[in-house]
Amino acid sequence: MNHFNLPLRFYVGAMVFFMLAPILVIVAVAFTPSEFASFPPRGVSLRWFEKVLNDPTFVGALWNSLRLGLVSTLLASVITVPATVFLVRHKPPGARALQTFMLSPLSLPTIILAVGLLFLNAKMGLGSSFWSLVAGHTVIVVPYIMRTVFAVYSSANAEIEHAAAVHGASPFAVFRHVTLPLLKPGLLAGAIFGFLMSFDEVSVALLLSDPKTVTLPVSILSYLVHNSDPAVAAVSTIQIAIAVGTLLILERLFGVRNLMFSSR
Amino acid sequence: MRQGDIVEAVQNPAMDSPGPTIHAPSWRGAVRWLLLLPVVLVLVVFFIGPVVFNLVESLRLPNGGFGFDAYRRILTDAYFFEVGLQTLTLAAVVTVVCLVLGYPFAYAVARSSGTIKALLIFVLVAPLLVNVVVRSYGWMIVMGGGGLLDTASRALGLPAVNLMYSWLGIVIALVHVLLPFMVLSIASTLEAVDLNIEDAASVMGATPLQALWHVTIPMSIEGVVTGCIITFTLTVGSFVTVMLLGDNSTMVLPLLIYQRLTTVGDWGAAAALGIVLLVVVMSLLGLQAAFRRRKAGTA
Numbered sequence: 001m002n003h004f005n006l007p008l009r010f011y012v013g014a015m016v017f018f019m020l021a022p023i024l025v026i027v028a029v030a031f032t033p034s035e036f037a038s039f040p041p042r043g044v045s046l047r048w049f050e051k052v053l054n055d056p057t058f059v060g061a062l063w064n065s066l067r068l069g070l071v072s073t074l075l076a077s078v079i080t081v082p083a084t085v086f087l088v089r090h091k092p093p094g095a096r097a098l099q100t101f102m103l104s105p106l107s108l109p110t111i112i113l114a115v116g117l118l119f120l121n122a123k124m125g126l127g128s129s130f131w132s133l134v135a136g137h138t139v140i141v142v143p144y145i146m147r148t149v150f151a152v153y154s155s156a157n158a159e160i161e162h163a164a165a166v167h168g169a170s171p172f173a174v175f176r177h178v179t180l181p182l183l184k185p186g187l188l189a190g191a192i193f194g195f196l197m198s199f200d201e202v203s204v205a206l207l208l209s210d211p212k213t214v215t216l217p218v219s220i221l222s223y224l225v226h227n228s229d230p231a232v233a234a235v236s237t238i239q240i241a242i243a244v245g246t247l248l249i250l251e252r253l254f255g256v257r258n259l260m261f262s263s264r
Numbered sequence: 265m266r267q268g269d270i271v272e273a274v275q276n277p278a279m280d281s282p283g284p285t286i287h288a289p290s291w292r293g294a295v296r297w298l299l300l301l302p303v304v305l306v307l308v309v310f311f312i313g314p315v316v317f318n319l320v321e322s323l324r325l326p327n328g329g330f331g332f333d334a335y336r337r338i339l340t341d342a343y344f345f346e347v348g349l350q351t352l353t354l355a356a357v358v359t360v361v362c363l364v365l366g367y368p369f370a371y372a373v374a375r376s377s378g379t380i381k382a383l384l385i386f387v388l389v390a391p392l393l394v395n396v397v398v399r400s401y402g403w404m405i406v407m408g409g410g411g412l413l414d415t416a417s418r419a420l421g422l423p424a425v426n427l428m429y430s431w432l433g434i435v436i437a438l439v440h441v442l443l444p445f446m447v448l449s450i451a452s453t454l455e456a457v458d459l460n461i462e463d464a465a466s467v468m469g470a471t472p473l474q475a476l477w478h479v480t481i482p483m484s485i486e487g488v489v490t491g492c493i494i495t496f497t498l499t500v501g502s503f504v505t506v507m508l509l510g511d512n513s514t515m516v517l518p519l520l521i522y523q524r525l526t527t528v529g530d531w532g533a534a535a536a537l538g539i540v541l542l543v544v545v546m547s548l549l550g551l552q553a554a555f556r557r558r559k560a561g562t563a
Contacts, residue, residue, distance in 0.1 A: 022402025109501025116314020
């Protein structure tokens with residue numbers, strides 16, 4: 001970049017501005033003291049944050065989103081890790097096909113998953129709204145965990161596990177004390193990324209949530225349909241802070257580039 | 265469980281250690297397959313299941329039998345056809361804009377290093393984690409009547425600007441959503457292109473534009489194709505942005521599915537439209553797979 005010519009530098013600057021503009025605008029509006037969203041804001045105030053944090057609708061939705069993300073990510077990790085370990089270490093026949101199968105939820109438009117789950121729910125009944133949301137989000141999170149665990153575990157040295165087994169460790173002890181620590185960075189990165197995907201998901205949440213399980217994005221969406229006061233900007237700023245904070249943690253742990261470049 | 269492998273590895277040093285073949289007792293081999301069971305079960309029930317239910321619902325007739333009525337209905341209805349066409353056109357426009365805007369950006373990402381590179385990638389990835397609903401709201405403030413652009417334009421004595429409920433506004437917001445996917449997939453192949461080849465081209469007398477057109481772009485074609493297909497499939501499936509920034513005149517397939525389902529309760533049409541969308545996405549992915557195979561075949 002340092003040796004780029006002036007037009008390219010100018011262009012990149014403009015693109016950076018384009019990428020950041022809507023986000024910066026929201027953050028600026030969140031601090032506005034006036035009754036409606038105006039830009040540039042006249043003065044600085046925390047009144048909209050105060051309103052939002054005292055509004056049970058938004059606080060409840062934030063709580064629902066966190067709970068849904070955590071449960072789905074945990075569930076997806078528990079089912080994905082053993083399968084991925086098996087695929088990497090034992091290379092069973094059809095391993096590639098199985099891997100593709102586990103990654104394929106990435107390619108399905110979530111609206112189809114959402115509508116299908118709705119039909120499934122109507123015909124068979126998945127119980128509560130919360131558990132049907134968990135079902136949908138677990139499917140969405142599985143590929144993210146599979147991908148990073150697969151990458152990290154493939155490059156780990158199998159000899160260490162062999163050594164533990166030779167010295168008499170039971171299969172479970174090998175898994176608990178050797179395999180799990182080996183794949184931990186991949187699991188952590190995949191779980192954080194998967195959690196963010198669940199936290200961000202709209203289609204499934206929109207179609208399957210009820211007033212008690214409504215998630216943060218859906219509550220912002222339905223609020224936006226009727227209002228556009230700066231309260232939305234304040235909630236959005238909280239959402240942005242959570243997302244960017246998590247991204248920074250992820251970068252520390254794993255390097256975001258590695259996640260994105262292998263994406264889809 | 266690994267002892268058998270080790271013994272064999274010691275006896276047979278030629279054996280490749282990272283991927284040992286398993287000669288454990290056969291019941292153990294069978295038991296290992298159980299490790300796959302939970303994830304496969306969950307995906308079959310909650311991923312394949314919904315698609316199958318979608319298909320069944322699209323074929324169900326009001327009288328309880330099965331047939332292609334819903335498909336006949338959506339394929340002969342002028343409105344549904346128009347929405348389908350609009351969806352594909354929108355996706356094509358967004359893809360082309362992302363490619364044209366994204367290629368130079370990807371070049372800059374691939375050819376920069378250190379802090380600047382990290383910053384450029386952060387700028388691309390950070391918006392991905394900001395919810396689409398939130399980003400659409402940001403664009404409403406920027407592009408709507410009384411918004412940022414409008415105020416600026418009026419202050420300069422120019423006509424009022426309101427891009428809400430227009431295709432232009434939707435394209436801008438969607439490009440913002442999808443540009444990172446395009447840039448990152450092009451940048452990943454550009455990084456693998458040897459800079460020396462570009463230099464060689466210019467040493468041999470190629471102008472920068474010639475070097476770009478004949479050397480750099482052909483060598484990054486795989487990233488371009490992947491980026492285009494990802495962008496196109498994601499645009500075809502996205503509906504929140506269109507829902508918030510558009511109105512009934514800017515209808516797209518996923519939004520129509522949602523509407524059929526929630527406001528009209530027309531399950532048959534919603535399901536059939538879902539299957540049409542699925543077929544579009546799957547054929548694009550098939551195209552990409554075919555391209556990859558051809559690429560691998562010629563390499």
